[in-house]
Amino acid sequence: MAEKFDSIVVGAGPAGIAAAYTMAKAGLNVLVLEKGEKPGAKNMFGGVIFRYHTEKLAPEFWKTAPIERHVVEYQYWFLSKDSHVLLSHRNQKFNGQYNAFTVHRAKFDPWFAKLAEDAGALIINRTTVDDVLKEDGKIVGVSTERGNMLADVVIAADGVNSMLSKQAGLRQEIAGDAAVLAVKEVIALPKQKIEDRFNLGAEEGVAALLVGFGPGMHAGFMYTNRDTISLGIGVSIRDLEESRQRPNEIYEQFKKHPSIAPLVKDGELKEYSAHIIPEGGYNYVVNVSTDGMLVAGDAAMLVNAINWEGTNLAMTSGILAGETVIEAKKTNDFTAPNLSRYRQRLEESFVLKDLKKYRDVPKFFAANTHFFTLYPEAMNDLAYMWHITDDELKADRIRRMKDYVFKHRSRLGLLRDAYHLWRLFS
Numbered sequence: 326m327a328e329k330f331d332s333i334v335v336g337a338g339p340a341g342i343a344a345a346y347t348m349a350k351a352g353l354n355v356l357v358l359e360k361g362e363k364p365g366a367k368n369m370f371g372g373v374i375f376r377y378h379t380e381k382l383a384p385e386f387w388k389t390a391p392i393e394r395h396v397v398e399y400q401y402w403f404l405s406k407d408s409h410v411l412l413s414h415r416n417q418k419f420n421g422q423y424n425a426f427t428v429h430r431a432k433f434d435p436w437f438a439k440l441a442e443d444a445g446a447l448i449i450n451r452t453t454v455d456d457v458l459k460e461d462g463k464i465v466g467v468s469t470e471r472g473n474m475l476a477d478v479v480i481a482a483d484g485v486n487s488m489l490s491k492q493a494g495l496r497q498e499i500a501g502d503a504a505v506l507a508v509k510e511v512i513a514l515p516k517q518k519i520e521d522r523f524n525l526g527a528e529e530g531v532a533a534l535l536v537g538f539g540p541g542m543h544a545g546f547m548y549t550n551r552d553t554i555s556l557g558i559g560v561s562i563r564d565l566e567e568s569r570q571r572p573n574e575i576y577e578q579f580k581k582h583p584s585i586a587p588l589v590k591d592g593e594l595k596e597y598s599a600h601i602i603p604e605g606g607y608n609y610v611v612n613v614s615t616d617g618m619l620v621a622g623d624a625a626m627l628v629n630a631i632n633w634e635g636t637n638l639a640m641t642s643g644i645l646a647g648e649t650v651i652e653a654k655k656t657n658d659f660t661a662p663n664l665s666r667y668r669q670r671l672e673e674s675f676v677l678k679d680l681k682k683y684r685d686v687p688k689f690f691a692a693n694t695h696f697f698t699l700y701p702e703a704m705n706d707l708a709y710m711w712h713i714t715d716d717e718l719k720a721d722r723i724r725r726m727k728d729y730v731f732k733h734r735s736r737l738g739l740l741r742d743a744y745h746l747w748r749l750f751s
């Protein structure tokens with residue numbers, strides 16, 4: 326007979342481990358199944374994890390966790406073909422009051438998983454869950470190549486492609502306009518070189534977002550690690566389908582940009598990977614509960630693309646899923662109506678409140694790609710005009726700059742853009 330657990334968590338990413346840790350700490354009998362040879366083995370992200378939400382599980386985790394650098398500067402690059410405008414915010418406060426840390430998931434995830442293990446959860450790696458097990462329409466466990474395993478509640482934390490939630494009938498295949506394909510390289514450079522190039526102290530790091538390359542909704546990212554740089558791009562899958570561009574070619578062009586290339590010059594390629602980000606927002610959040618099952622993290626499409634947040638939504642949804650199971654255990658009621666309390670918890674938390682606030686933003690930018698093309702180009706052209714020193718009278722210069730603006734975007738268009746941004750973000 327298959328062994329029975331209080332809960333089986335599928336996936337040892339931030340969502341799964343947060344759920345497992347929460348339940349194990351409360352004394353529940355928890356099994357985590359992870360397909361990788363260890364947690365994080367196949368996981369990739371930009372990226373940073375956030376202090377605030379990680380500390381909810383592991384106070385002062387940076388003292389023992391394998392972090393790379395704490396972020397002291399956030400950069401926003403607006404590229405044109407051969408130039409850039411850079412907005413950045415560096416703050417000494419980030420040196421004491423840490424906000425975010427760059428990490429490699431292959432190192433961070435095993436450390437994070439050990440928290441759950443130490444609290445009593447059993448983690449079995451190299452085990453792919455193939456399907457959910459149903460009895461009278463209720464989910465009662467999972468099937469794996471190692472055999473069937475039973476639980477009162479299964480938590481699907483199996484990431485963006487979540488086979489499990491599809492098998493449970495809770496979601497469809499991810500739509501092209503809700504998914505971004507990201508490709509990323511990890512490029513090794515001596516530690517000192519990174520610090521010199523980015524003007525950083527020994528433990529300090531930079532997180533950068535870059536727009537203005539490629540014809541559509543393209544965004545680049547760059548993170549400094551201890552002795553590597555994570556550099557990558559994300560492109561909407563709908564854009565890729567329509568333009569028939571290859572993401573690796575877009576990335577190669579991006580990496581050769583004259584403002585980027587010097588930052589990674591002489592670097593050694595350590596790793597190349599690709600992954601999907603579920604950036605559709607609130608309108609694409611899946612059905613998160615049914616009889617005997619909850620869905621957390623990327624599997625539920627909980628990513629806030631505007632603020633570059635994913636791991637914190639994953640951890641928080643994992644905690645809330647875990648708390649829902651702990652509560653359900655008190656009455657041994659694992660039916661859909663009782664487990665629907667999980668959705669309510671998500672709605673009451675920043676997770677769905679933030680996504681709801683931005684619910685129209687992804688669609689707006691998808692329909693207005695000139696924010697990624699025309700505006701970065703214009704910012705660069707105007708900055709160039711402004712900085713040329715010659716005989717031209719400044720009054721004429723300013724008139725010429727105004728003419729440039731209205732030639733590229735009508736007054737009405739500018740007003741409309743400003744109004745929409747105001748409406749979307751206020």
Ligand SMILES: Cc1cc2nc3c(=O)[nH]c(=O)nc-3n(C[C@H](O)[C@H](O)[C@H](O)COP(=O)(O)OP(=O)(O)OC[C@H]3O[C@@H](n4cnc5c(N)ncnc54)[C@H](O)[C@@H]3O)c2cc1C
Binds near residue numbers: 337359372633634637
């Ligand atoms: C390029 C990129 C950059 C990003 N940058 C950031 C950033 O800077 N900051 C941030 O907060 N977020 C970032 N994100 C988002 C963030 O990575 C995700 O939101 C987060 O990892 C979601 O966690 P999760 O636990 O839900 O899923 P995942 O981290 O994907 O974990 C899912 C786990 O399930 C396992 N699994 C899958 N299927 C099965 C199966 N059938 N059986 C057993 N195990 C299975 C996988 O191996 C994996 O370990 C980024 C994402 C990408 C792709």
